[in-house]
Amino acid sequence: MKSIIKRKDQKLLLQHLEKMHPYDIAEEVKGLSEEEKDLFYSLLSEEEIARIIAFMEPEEAADVIDDFDFERQKNIMDTLELDDAADIIVHMDNEEELIHALENEEHISKVLDYDDQEVGAHMSDSFISLNLGMDIKAATKKVIKEAGEVSINNHIFIVDEEKKFKGIVELRDLVKTKAPAYIDDIIKLSPHVLSNDNVEEAIHKMKDYSLYEMPVLNKELELIGILTIDDAIDIYHEESVDDFEKLSALPDTKTKGIVKSALKRLPWLVLLLALSLPIAIVTTRFEEVITTVAVLAIFQPLILDAGGDVASQTLAVTLRILSKKDSKKALKNGGKEILAGLINGIALGLVAGVVSFIIAKVLKVEQPLNVSLVVFISLALTVAIGPIFGLFIPLILKKMKIDPAVASSPFITTLIDITSVIIYFGCATLLLGVF
Numbered sequence: 001m002k003s004i005i006k007r008k009d010q011k012l013l014l015q016h017l018e019k020m021h022p023y024d025i026a027e028e029v030k031g032l033s034e035e036e037k038d039l040f041y042s043l044l045s046e047e048e049i050a051r052i053i054a055f056m057e058p059e060e061a062a063d064v065i066d067d068f069d070f071e072r073q074k075n076i077m078d079t080l081e082l083d084d085a086a087d088i089i090v091h092m093d094n095e096e097e098l099i100h101a102l103e104n105e106e107h108i109s110k111v112l113d114y115d116d117q118e119v120g121a122h123m124s125d126s127f128i129s130l131n132l133g134m135d136i137k138a139a140t141k142k143v144i145k146e147a148g149e150v151s152i153n154n155h156i157f158i159v160d161e162e163k164k165f166k167g168i169v170e171l172r173d174l175v176k177t178k179a180p181a182y183i184d185d186i187i188k189l190s191p192h193v194l195s196n197d198n199v200e201e202a203i204h205k206m207k208d209y210s211l212y213e214m215p216v217l218n219k220e221l222e223l224i225g226i227l228t229i230d231d232a233i234d235i236y237h238e239e240s241v242d243d244f245e246k247l248s249a250l251p252d253t254k255t256k257g258i259v260k261s262a263l264k265r266l267p268w269l270v271l272l273l274a275l276s277l278p279i280a281i282v283t284t285r286f287e288e289v290i291t292t293v294a295v296l297a298i299f300q301p302l303i304l305d306a307g308g309d310v311a312s313q314t315l316a317v318t319l320r321i322l323s324k325k326d327s328k329k330a331l332k333n334g335g336k337e338i339l340a341g342l343i344n345g346i347a348l349g350l351v352a353g354v355v356s357f358i359i360a361k362v363l364k365v366e367q368p369l370n371v372s373l374v375v376f377i378s379l380a381l382t383v384a385i386g387p388i389f390g391l392f393i394p395l396i397l398k399k400m401k402i403d404p405a406v407a408s409s410p411f412i413t414t415l416i417d418i419t420s421v422i423i424y425f426g427c428a429t430l431l432l433g434v435f
Contacts, residue, residue: 001028005036010043017048023055038067046072050079053088062091070094070101078103081151082125083231086111119202120195122235123216123225126150129157132166136181140174157215157223158187165192165215165223192217195224203232296428299356299375303424306348307382308413310341314390315412322398334391338384345383349376370431377431378424382416385423389416 004013017025029052032040041049041064053061053076065073065088077085077098086108089095099108107125114120128146130139139156147153156169168190169183177186192215193202206214206229216225314337321330353376360368389412 002032002036005032005040005043008039008043013040013043014048017044022052025052026055037064041068046075047079050076054080054084058087059091061088066093070098073098074101082107082111082225083122084124086121114195117199118195119193119197119199119216119227120225122199122227122231123195124228124231125225126228127157127213127226128153129159129223130169130183132158132160132184132187134183136174136177136179136183136185139169139183143171143174151228154212155190157226158183159223163222165217165221168215190215193227194219199227199235202227203236206232296371296374296425298359299352300421300424302352303375303378303382303420304417306379307386307416307420310344310383310386311390311412311416313337314341314387315394318391318394322394330391330395334387334395337387337391341387342380342384345380348383349378349380352376352379367432374424374427374431377427378420381423382420385419386416389419 001013001016004016020028029037029040044052049064053064056064065076068076073092073094077089080088082104085102085104089098089108090112092098099105099112102108104125111121111123126149128143128150130142134142143153143156153171156171156174158166158169160166167187169186169188173186191205191209191211193205195216195218202214205211206227212229214227215223216227218224314334317333317337318330321333353372356375357368357372360371365371393412393415
């Protein structure tokens with residue numbers, strides 16, 4: 001493609017691009033120099049540029065459009081689908097001025113007014129709608145006329161005279177139906193969401209009903225847009241990355257630059273370090289126990305790690321259920337997690353108790369049976385308590401209107417570590433008679 005650009009052969013370039021998917025074009029453009037990029041975009045129409053930048057990250061697309069003159073910016077934004085235009089325009093230098101100049105200013109402004117967690121912020125206007133009572137022939141002509149202007153035409157959306165949503169018609173049914181007939185004869189009911197509904201719930205609804213596009217209605221039940229499967233995938237991906245960052249106590253995995261990345265992560269690492277200090281403080285309280293029965297230090301990492309691992313597993317399951325806004329199901333499943341933790345705790349405790357008894361015998365430690373009992377009881381209790389932390393901490397956060405994903409693995413693991421140290425050395429103090 002570079003050689004075609006250097007030759008400024010517009011016709012050959014367009015022929016070359018016609019054979020490529022817009023995503024592949026966007027990826028290949030990344031390898032061009034700034035001079036080559038400027039020349040590349042100068043050879044393309046606004047429609048072709050819009051087709052390509054729709055597959056870029058919004059920030060990257062905004063950087064591309066910012067380099068064009070105002071009239072070209074306006075034409076490109078008018079060509080983009082509503083949701084793509086809204087995502088890109090908020091990253092542009094002249095956002096306000098450009099919004100007021102767009103043909104669909106009113107629709108863009110409404111989309112930008114929605115919170116990012118609401119369906120309306122992600123809805124598209126790329127769909128075909130037909131009126132209830134429409135003749136099949138007239139409906140077919142309208143669909144053929146508008147088909148090239150939309151990216152989604154698997155379903156045709158049906159409204160009444162007041163624009164209220166009534167259902168859908170599948171394209172194949174429309175094509176197969178012979179006149180004389182009406183849209184009313186082939187219409188089907190369809191699930192829908194409201195524009196201010198939570199977007200994650202809407203995505204789960206699309207999955208439950210196996211839909212590729214979901215009608216979006218306003219409070220008056222008027223059809224104002226659709227949520228498409230490609231947008232649903234993008235949103236779900238972003239939410240997954242966001243939850244992963246929170247679970248790992250990471251502020252932002254997209255940060256570019258070593259210094260910026262380090263500075264963003266430093267406060268979180270300092271916070272986790274501060275949370276770890278109580279472990280050291282609690283350990284010093286049992287210094288006499290450790291000194292008297294040194295073999296206990298051998299099993300301390302085992303006790304600490306096991307509880308944190310079980311808590312993290314329960315946390316992951318609980319967050320997955322809570323992502324569907326089902327607290328009751330999380331509690332019901334949590335009961336199974338706690339019971340499983342108790343069974344696993346007893347099993348692991350027995351194994352660790354036997355091993356610790358053998359080691360204590362080999363090392364000729366006094367009271368080997370009591371040492372093994374300390375390890376057994378501590379490990380059993382720690383593993384049994386782990387699921388309780390993994391279940392109730394995210395549930396409490398959700399009740400407090402805080403994102404449950406904030407209950408990150410490092411955070412819960414630190415709490416479990418503190419609890420494990422108290423249980424372990426507390427049992428040692430009681431069973432080994434060290435006061």
